[in-house]
Amino acid sequence: MSTTLHPVAAPAGSGIAQELARGLGPVVGGELPVRLRAWDGSEAGPADAPLVEIRSADALRRIFWHPGELGAAQAYVTGELEVHHDLDDALTQVWDVVRQRGLAGRPALAALARALSAAARAGALGRPPAPPATQARVHGRLHSKRRDRAVISHHYDLSNEFYGRILDETMAYSSAYWRKPPGTAGYTLADAQRDKLSLICRKLGLEPGMTLLDVGCGWGSLSLHAAEHFGARVTGVTIAAEQKAFIDEQIRQRGLEDRVTIRLQDYREVVGRWDAVASIEMGEHVGEENYPEYTRVLAGTVRRGGRVLVQQMSRSGKHPGGGPFIESFIAPDMHMRPVGRTVDLIEQAGLEVRDVHALREHYVWTVDAWLENFTAHREHLTDLVGEEVMRVWDLYLVGGRMAFRDGRMGVDQILAVRPGEPHALAPERGW
Numbered sequence: 001m002s003t004t005l006h007p008v009a010a011p012a013g014s015g016i017a018q019e020l021a022r023g024l025g026p027v028v029g030g031e032l033p034v035r036l037r038a039w040d041g042s043e044a045g046p047a048d049a050p051l052v053e054i055r056s057a058d059a060l061r062r063i064f065w066h067p068g069e070l071g072a073a074q075a076y077v078t079g080e081l082e083v084h085h086d087l088d089d090a091l092t093q094v095w096d097v098v099r100q101r102g103l104a105g106r107p108a109l110a111a112l113a114r115a116l117s118a119a120a121r122a123g124a125l126g127r128p129p130a131p132p133a134t135q136a137r138v139h140g141r142l143h144s145k146r147r148d149r150a151v152i153s154h155h156y157d158l159s160n161e162f163y164g165r166i167l168d169e170t171m172a173y174s175s176a177y178w179r180k181p182p183g184t185a186g187y188t189l190a191d192a193q194r195d196k197l198s199l200i201c202r203k204l205g206l207e208p209g210m211t212l213l214d215v216g217c218g219w220g221s222l223s224l225h226a227a228e229h230f231g232a233r234v235t236g237v238t239i240a241a242e243q244k245a246f247i248d249e250q251i252r253q254r255g256l257e258d259r260v261t262i263r264l265q266d267y268r269e270v271v272g273r274w275d276a277v278a279s280i281e282m283g284e285h286v287g288e289e290n291y292p293e294y295t296r297v298l299a300g301t302v303r304r305g306g307r308v309l310v311q312q313m314s315r316s317g318k319h320p321g322g323g324p325f326i327e328s329f330i331a332p333d334m335h336m337r338p339v340g341r342t343v344d345l346i347e348q349a350g351l352e353v354r355d356v357h358a359l360r361e362h363y364v365w366t367v368d369a370w371l372e373n374f375t376a377h378r379e380h381l382t383d384l385v386g387e388e389v390m391r392v393w394d395l396y397l398v399g400g401r402m403a404f405r406d407g408r409m410g411v412d413q414i415l416a417v418r419p420g421e422p423h424a425l426a427p428e429r430g431w
């Protein structure tokens with residue numbers, strides 16, 4: 001990475017935007033990827049670049065105190081910074097420059113902070129403004145049961161109605177499996193989610209009467225599908241109270257009382273033995289330290305010869321964890337790692353991994369569909385949760401789609417068996 005100061009033609013004029021551009025040019029090492037407009041009305045930067053409006057000095061303060069993703073996200077969600085351009089396209093152009101010019105490291109971020117500080121003649125950067133109201137505040141020991149409940153509640157208890165408008169009718173909140181290309185007439189997100197659920201049930205070899213444990217069951221998409229379409233007897237586990245209330249109502253409406261039971265329970269408290277165990281996009285919440293305990297629970301709750309399916313997001317190479325934005329606004333304490341490491345940890349628990357199915361582009365298409373719903377219901381959703389949460393979700397969905405598209409994040413289904421008879425897994429992939 002280089003923060004070498006390249007001479008850049010100083011923009012004419014003496015407004016705040018020009019001063020900022022003068023300060024940022026050397027840090028960015030060339031032309032700015034955006035056009036800046038400041039609160040005094042001044043503008044600088046390439047005329048055809050996405051227009052970013054800095055509406056108050058607080059935006060600069062936030063970026064000064066938290067240079068990079070977090071400060072910019074704080075300024076965006078509070079509305080102190082506005083993007084007058086398609087958000088995906090603007091973020092992509094900025095990210096391309098950050099990547100190509102090696103600007104993601106600490107030295108570049110420090111130089112950015114210095115440049116802001118020098119340019120902030122319109123107001124000393126002083127103390128940082130209070131964090132936005134939407135930023136999660138969690139206390140206590142990392143991944144204690146109490147803290148995990150608070151973290152999960154921050155994200156999942158936004159209201160069932162909110163999620164109901166963004167997700168499809170299955171209420172699956174995880175990557176779908178698109179058996180037909182998105183846009184195929186008559187093939188919807190709900191179809192792709194049902195195809196994912198059936199795929200999981202087939203990989204698990206579910207047959208009528210078999211028992212299934214669904215760890216981190218969300219709004220019950222898999223629990224209900226496995227019971228209704230594969231005749232399984234299912235125990236679902238979640239720590240989000242709103243989710244349990246939602247599924248209990250579904251169980252009643254669909255007459256599945258004898259086949260599905262939902263427990264409001266932490267995965268660490270689950271005891272019992274099931275024919276098969278699934279955990280769909282819950283492992284990200286477990287944390288690095290507790291992951292061995294999580295895999296022990298998966299291995300310990302499945303019968304000998306039984307199958308375990310984990311669907312989980314991964315984050316490549318240098319950046320494990322959740323990333324500053326996700327950790328601050330969406331799901332604090334979230335941890336993702338490269339898929340190979342997860343496979344390793346599952347095997348260390350005594351399970352034999354039989355298949356890893358990469359679904360990265362399926363997540364791009366899934367988030368696409370969520371974004372479409374989010375945009376279509378924008379007005380109603382804003383009434384439900386307020387403008388600031390909507391701006392958090394703008395960044396979450398657009399940024400998430402970019403990360404899957406660029407390969408910085410992935411998602412995989414990992415199928416494992418607990419060694420022992422009967423081991424009914426066919427030598428061929430039959431699903």
Ligand SMILES: C[S@@+](CC[C@H](N)C(=O)[O-])C[C@H]1O[C@@H](n2cnc3c(N)ncnc32)[C@H](O)[C@@H]1O
Binds near residue numbers: 148171221281
């Ligand atoms: C991303 S959602 C996935 C939901 C569902 N599996 C699906 O595919 O739609 C993650 C789920 O994990 C649950 N969860 C997170 N931490 C948990 C914990 N410590 N114990 C039990 N469930 C947990 C959340 O309540 C939520 O239901």
